[in-house]
Amino acid sequence: MQKNQYLVTQSTKLRHKKNSYYSRMKKITYSKILDIINLTDSTYLVKLEKNNFEFKAGQYLVLNIPGENIAREYSIYSPENGATIDLLIKEVTDGKLSKELKYMKIGTRVEISGPFGFFVLRDRESVQDNHYTFVATGTGISPFHSMVLSNPQLRCDVIHGIKFDEEAYHATDYPAGSYKACTSKEQGIHYHGRVTHFLKEQKINRDSIYYICGNSSMVNELSGYLELEGVKPENIRTEVFF
Numbered sequence: 001m002q003k004n005q006y007l008v009t010q011s012t013k014l015r016h017k018k019n020s021y022y023s024r025m026k027k028i029t030y031s032k033i034l035d036i037i038n039l040t041d042s043t044y045l046v047k048l049e050k051n052n053f054e055f056k057a058g059q060y061l062v063l064n065i066p067g068e069n070i071a072r073e074y075s076i077y078s079p080e081n082g083a084t085i086d087l088l089i090k091e092v093t094d095g096k097l098s099k100e101l102k103y104m105k106i107g108t109r110v111e112i113s114g115p116f117g118f119f120v121l122r123d124r125e126s127v128q129d130n131h132y133t134f135v136a137t138g139t140g141i142s143p144f145h146s147m148v149l150s151n152p153q154l155r156c157d158v159i160h161g162i163k164f165d166e167e168a169y170h171a172t173d174y175p176a177g178s179y180k181a182c183t184s185k186e187q188g189i190h191y192h193g194r195v196t197h198f199l200k201e202q203k204i205n206r207d208s209i210y211y212i213c214g215n216s217s218m219v220n221e222l223s224g225y226l227e228l229e230g231v232k233p234e235n236i237r238t239e240v241f242f
């Protein structure tokens, strides 16, 4: 078997395992799609009925289209006390669920399970006394949007890697002056370049607590760099989307 074919088979097996793990782990509930709002050509917001679903900002849920066994994880974009569960989703070229969901009829019921994950502000920390640095690429901004809206007094910097300025979704929802877009494919509203370059040009605040979310190469590169710069490993928390 070719190496690529082997990897695809392994990742499909892993997905099947994950899907049945999720269905065993948490009760599956049904939730109606209330709205789908296109933010750019490829990114959209899905608003789901909240019912009795409770979560901590930063957690994710697993969404499945009934009748199809393609469960996928999505971080929750809306605040803990929001009236709906909002998900910020990028339509992935050659993807499955992210493509199908975008065109679903309003009112369709989807399966959700969760919440899952530990990428949250930790209870035992006095959240108001800390400074947080949130670093995201693309839809990796989702957990931070929920954290900030759930904790209006949060002291934080939000550093968002995007390709084009139009991806600076809801930038005014973050505390005044805290949101910095790092735009890689055009001049950009704040900084032209990748988040990793931006941070390497700054003096690293060793007292801040770093939360990093997005693609694995950015997460790995940045967490390694921060550790080298003297940030304590327990103050570097990560979530990888793909």
Ligand SMILES: Cc1cc2nc3c(=O)[nH]c(=O)nc-3n(C[C@H](O)[C@H](O)[C@H](O)COP(=O)(O)OP(=O)(O)OC[C@H]3O[C@@H](n4cnc5c(N)ncnc54)[C@H](O)[C@@H]3O)c2cc1C
Binding pocket: 060, 070, 072, 073, 074, 075, 076, 087, 088, 089, 090, 091, 092, 094, 095, 096, 097, 098, 099, 138, 139, 140, 142, 239, 240, 241, 242
């Ligand atoms: C904990 C967790 C939370 C997540 N939260 C979100 C979220 O809030 N919003 C969101 O859009 N996605 C999120 N994802 C990714 C999501 O689960 C799916 O992988 C994604 O929607 C693609 O699913 P698909 O069925 O369309 O494509 P698939 O057929 O599953 O994947 C196709 C390919 O696209 C790659 N891929 C996955 N996501 C992206 C992306 N954003 N950009 C480019 N390539 C990608 C995959 O690695 C794969 O190679 C999260 C993943 C995890 C593990």
